[in-house]
Amino acid sequence: MGRKRTKSGKIRLAEVAELAGVSPITASRFFRNPEALSVAKRTRVESAAKELGYVPNLAARALASQRTEVIGVLIPSLTNNVFSDVLRGIYDASEGSRYSIQLSNTRYSILQEEKLLRLFLAQKPAGLIVTGIDQTAESRAMLEAADCPIVQIMEIGPDPVDMMIGFSxxxxxxxxxxxxxxxxxxxxxxxxxxxxxxxxxxxxxxxxxxxxxxxxxxxxxxxxxxxxxxxxxxxxxxxxxxxxxxxxxxxxxxxxxxxxxxxxxxxxxxxxxxxxxxxxxxxxxxxxxxxxxxxxxxTNRYEMGKTAATMLINAIEGRRPEQPVLDLGxxxxxxxxxxxxxxxxxxxxxxxxxxxxxxxxxxxxx
Amino acid sequence: MGRKRTKSGKIRLAEVAELAGVSPITASRFFRNPEALSVAKRTRVESAAKELGYVPNLAARALASQRTEVIGVLIPSLTNNVFSDVLRGIYDASEGSRYSIQLSNTRYSILQEEKLLRLFLAQKPAGLIVTGIDQTAESRAMLEAADCPIVQIMEIGPDPVDMMIGFSxxxxxxxxxxxxxxxxxxxxxxxxxxxxxxxxxxxxxxxxxxxxxxxxxxxxxxxxxxxxxxxxxxxxxxxxxxxxxxxxxxxxxxxxxxxxxxxxxxxxxxxxxxxxxxxxxxxxxxxxxxxxxxxxxxTNRYEMGKTAATMLINAIEGRRPEQPVLDLGxxxxxxxxxxxxxxxxxxxxxxxxxxxxxxxxxxxxx
DNA sequence: GTCGTTGCTGGTAGCGCTGTCAACGTTCCT
DNA sequence: AGGAACGTTGACAGCGCTACCAGCAACGAC
CATH class of the missing domain: 3.40.50.2300 (Response regulator)
Structure with missing residues (x-):
């Protein structure tokens, strides 16, 4: 009844809501903030979602909510062992969270970095991890104007854009x-x-x-x-x-x-x-x-990546660290x-x- | 006139179309298939987009078109030098294309791989790069049912899901x-x-x-x-x-x-x-x-990554390779x-x- | 001259989800 | 008892873009 299924028989939120006997918006809330539902409806929606194998459509969510659940990561090199350790930490920390990692390679060029930054920012990422403290003036301005948390990694310096984790x-x-x-x-x-x-x-x-x-x-x-x-x-x-x-x-x-x-x-x-x-x-x-x-x-590279991603995710969700600059020594x-x-x-x-x-x-x- | 701007003064396709004096749908076509426009309109849209600094909203595009421009990559390890070389090739090939890379780490577990595969597939990726030929039966079935091109890398074997590039x-x-x-x-x-x-x-x-x-x-x-x-x-x-x-x-x-x-x-x-x-x-x-x-x-790891991504992008755009299995020796x-x-x-x-x-x-x- | 055919353009109607706000029932306070 | 306060729910209206189909002009074939 109601609306017909998508061609591929895709399960939409509406189907879950229907099966659970609630309105679509209530079902929507279940996925974003389960605590807001009464226990009865929560379990009803949960089992309906499981039964139908519901998978949220990220594009629709991003469009409606005007934000994404993507964390942008800018590193200078994919080959350098140093960065692969950091990356492993970042991926490990992001795993299990709702956020996905979007990785780009600046090839040690701050101009390339500026270009990629512009690209990232246009998609309204949930957060950003950038390498180092030597950005172009324009990059710096973009980072400061960005309305998402940002972590600078690998180094610490006197003038963080937002958060910072590294060592001297x-x-x-x-x-x-x-x-x-x-x-x-x-x-x-x-x-x-x-x-x-x-x-x-x-x-x-x-x-x-x-x-x-x-x-x-x-x-x-x-x-x-x-x-x-x-x-x-x-x-x-x-x-x-x-x-x-x-x-x-x-x-x-x-x-x-x-x-x-x-x-x-x-x-x-x-x-x-x-x-x-x-x-x-x-x-x-x-x-x-x-x-x-x-x-x-x-140097604590894995820990740096892991901590950076964890701090970032916390900040995205409103839990800002008491200490925004972390020296890992x-x-x-x-x-x-x-x-x-x-x-x-x-x-x-x-x-x-x-x-x-x-x-x-x-x-x-x- | 017309509709009001988004809060952040974001430029939408409609603004570009308005400035160019064409309908939104024509402007949309410009970005997907410029050849379909008359030369006059094409240049008008192009300059309007540049003037306004238009950046397409990928979420809206994905939602409307029911597909994404994301290439999923599944590799077993981020630390292993072997894979960082392959990855570098993949990123190099994807750069400049419209596709972005979504990377996930299976940690050498085919069960983890299956889980990640399910996650990826639910988002309708434009294409997929997976490592090796040893998937679970379920993974294999999902790959075969996926309606996007797939490249298996690192190895060659007798029974490719789709395309394959590697060596023995x-x-x-x-x-x-x-x-x-x-x-x-x-x-x-x-x-x-x-x-x-x-x-x-x-x-x-x-x-x-x-x-x-x-x-x-x-x-x-x-x-x-x-x-x-x-x-x-x-x-x-x-x-x-x-x-x-x-x-x-x-x-x-x-x-x-x-x-x-x-x-x-x-x-x-x-x-x-x-x-x-x-x-x-x-x-x-x-x-x-x-x-x-x-x-x-x-072993030709960089070339493997680069060729895999290039083959995949070509296949996504309808240019299937004459030879789907490539032995790099x-x-x-x-x-x-x-x-x-x-x-x-x-x-x-x-x-x-x-x-x-x-x-x-x-x-x-x- | 009429009928296709081609090339280009536009209108309409969503894609699946969430922000906002209003409305409801319940509880707690005075 | 009355009212405020809270917790919970739903209706509505889009988010920005594109699929689909219709329309229109220009052209050639019969």
């Missing part, structure tokens, strides 16, 4: 250099690739720590705009050695580069950490397994590659990096 | 083992982790090649359901050595494991390839940079870790794996 790359780099100082190293090179804003801030942190110690020289820094890779790590390190053959340590802007440096040392029969100490950044899984095990800066994971108190270089058991000394620091943004 | 993991594994035979190895171990269907087929290929040569022993195979990692590669290899100390080669189901094996060899002062040869799978970037450089099976990339004709183990130049011998094979699925 600057402080983390300073901690890495401080660790090398502690181990007695003085002539510490820096190897960096891609040089996106976060890598740049790691370089800044390195430079400031070196200057503080009166040890900075421009010649110790080798960088390139080329995307990072293990092979590139080896090549950059070769350049560095050609310039400064007597360096005693290398701080790498990421772990791939560090692994490349390690391999290059092996090729040249440079002992690690005997002749050269190596410190990486991110603490990817393989760092603990390399020979020698490689010191790195652990970092840890210096000291391993063989930078350790002067040399354990026997060949541990009996294959288990790598037996006892990692951890130095935990909340990054204090100054 | 079985043949690739056989080729890896054949390569090790050629190099004179006989006692070849297999190391595998996670054991998803594709890894399982690599194992099957290994087993069949070994049996063909009369060399198969169950004791040569070490696998675990645990997710893969470099560290795990070392641990599994240690197990293998404990069982069979006199193996002369290891075929690893992926490159992370291979790197772990390499490190474990270094820890134990086992020379590679002198005492043990190593072959990995996927040819990730670091394989060419390790010391020694590591032999692997190159693989290549054995021979490097130092499995080479018996020993080049000086320490090349003068740091450039790794100077001359890679490549063995290209289209995988023939039997």
């Amino acid at each position: 790359h600057y402080d983390a780099a300073r901690a890495a250099v401080a660790h090398l100082f502690e181990q007695g190293h003085r002539k510490i090179g820096f190897v960096g690739a891609r040089m996106d804003p976060r890598v740049q801030r790691r370089l800044d942190g390195y430079v400031s720590a070196m200057k503080d110690a009166g040890l900075f020289e421009q010649r110790l820094v080798v960088t390139t705009a080329t995307p990072t890779s293990v092979t590139l790590g080896g090549a950059l390190f070769a350049d560095l050695l050609a310039r400064e053959p007597d360096i005693d340590a290398v701080f790498c802007a990421n772990d791939d580069l560090a692994l490349g440096v390690l391999f290059e040392c092996r090729r040249r029969e440079i002992t690690v950490p005997g002749q050269i100490a190596i410190v990486g950044f991110n603490d990817l899984e393989f760092m603990a397994s390399a020979v020698p095990t490689l010191t790195s800066i652990r 970092f840890k210096v994971i000291e391993r063989q590659s930078s350790s002067t108190r040399r354990s026997d270089s060949r541990p009996a058991v294959s288990g790598a990096g037996a006892a990692n000394k951890m130095i935990a620091l909340p990054s204090s943004h100054d | 993991h079985y043949d690739a594994a056989r080729a890896a083992v054949a390569h090790l035979f050629e190099q004179g190895h006989r006692k070849i171990g297999f190391v595998g982790a996670r054991m998803d269907p594709r890894v399982q087929r690599r194992l099957d290929g290994y087993v069949s090649a070994m049996k063909d040569a009369g060399l198969f022993e169950q004791r040569l195979v070490v696998t675990t359901a645990t997710p893969t990692s470099v560290t795990l590669g070392g641990a599994l290899f240690a197990d293998l050595l404990a069982r069979e100390p006199d193996i002369d080669a290891v075929f690893c189901a992926n490159d992370d494991l291979a790197l772990g094996v390499l490190f474990e060899c270094r820890r134990r002062e086992i020379t590679v390839p002198g005492q043990i040869a190593i072959v990995g799978f996927n040819d990730l970037e670091f394989m060419a940079s390790a010391v020694p450089t590591l032999t692997s099976i190159r 693989f290549k054995v990339i021979e490097r130092q870790s499995s080479s018996t004709r020993r080049s000086d183990s320490r090349p003068a130049v740091s450039g790794a794996g100077a001359a890679n011998k490549m063995i290209a094979l289209p995988s023939s699925h039997d």
Whole structure:
């Protein structure tokens, strides 16, 4: 009776309401705010929906309510391990919620980011997760004008658009250099690739720590705009050695580069950490397994993504966090590659990096 | 005049039509099928849309047209490098098209996949990309009943739902083992982790090649359901050595494991390839940079993603491929870790794996 | 000259859902 | 007892767009 079914026999809200003996609007409320219904009707609608296998039509909902249940995510790269960890956290947090993730790739271009942002915002997303704090002026203006919660991830800075979760790359780099100082190293090179804003801030942190110690020289820094890779790590390190053959340590802007440096040392029969100490950044899984095990800066990427998405969803639903800026900090994971108190270089058991000394620091943004 | 603007001053199609002096439906046609308009109106609508900064409302479009412009993608993992390469290809191909990507993560569970599939299908996606050929019976039925194009990726098999693009993991594994035979190895171990269907087929290929040569022993195979990692590669290899100390080669189901094996060899002062040869799978970037450089099976992951998305979009728009099943093949990339004709183990130049011998094979699925 | 045929345009009527507001019954207070 | 306050429900009117079909002009074929 009533209206005829859609061609495909699709179940509409009206059918559910009819079976439950309520009006469509009451059935609608059941899905948005069940508490508003009396218990009797709630159970009636619930079982009717289940019986008919009702699935709400998201397009109709979006059109009628003038908002979507889409969370837009803008990241610079899909390939970089760092972002895949963050993404996993985001997807895990969104799973089970009503929100779906719309992912776009800025390819490290803030102009591309601006374009994608415009596209996203036009569809009135429920919320937005953007990477970093270096947007174009126009992007920044759009973000500030957007009427949805926004989380900036990967970094923290003084001027959040809305919410922010990350850590100080600057402080983390300073901690890495401080660790090398502690181990007695003085002539510490820096190897960096891609040089996106976060890598740049790691370089800044390195430079400031070196200057503080009166040890900075421009010649110790080798960088390139080329995307990072293990092979590139080896090549950059070769350049560095050609310039400064007597360096005693290398701080790498990421772990791939560090692994490349390690391999290059092996090729040249440079002992690690005997002749050269190596410190990486991110603490990817393989760092603990390399020979020698490689010191790195652990960052909480999965947790960052998960927390960002959780905070965002809460904010969308009106539960704003008491603390909109969250510093997840970092840890210096000291391993063989930078350790002067040399354990026997060949541990009996294959288990790598037996006892990692951890130095935990909340990054204090100054 | 006419109807009032939306609260936010949003530009609707009606405003564009009004400014262009045409009916809304004509303006609508401009965005869907510009060729249907006379040149005069076409340019008028075009400039009106640009002037007003019109952005179509996708929800309204989806509701009215009963279809979406969303391509659903189901992959088992976001972290695995293999899939991030595929994804990059998919996103690259979708960029610039009208279609957007909706990504979901099955976590290697076909039950989870079935659930997600049901969710996707309910929203009438324009097309679907699913990983592999091992769906539940129910998933399979849903896919077959779906009224949208579907591409299965990563593998090829005898019975495509619709389109299919990938390669034979079985043949690739056989080729890896054949390569090790050629190099004179006989006692070849297999190391595998996670054991998803594709890894399982690599194992099957290994087993069949070994049996063909009369060399198969169950004791040569070490696998675990645990997710893969470099560290795990070392641990599994240690197990293998404990069982069979006199193996002369290891075929690893992926490159992370291979790197772990390499490190474990270094820890134990086992020379590679002198005492043990190593072959990995996927040819990730670091394989060419390790010391020694590591032999692997190159698979065309980026191309696979890109081609899959391109094929899918073409099919959505009515241009079905002449060849619905595409075998992208693989290549054995021979490097130092499995080479018996020993080049000086320490090349003068740091450039790794100077001359890679490549063995290209289209995988023939039997 | 009449009849199709083609190419372009517009009117009408929803797509399935929700915002708004009014109306109802019930409870609680004074 | 009267009224306010609350909790619950429903009617109505779209959200912005497109499917469908009708209309109209221009043209060629018979």
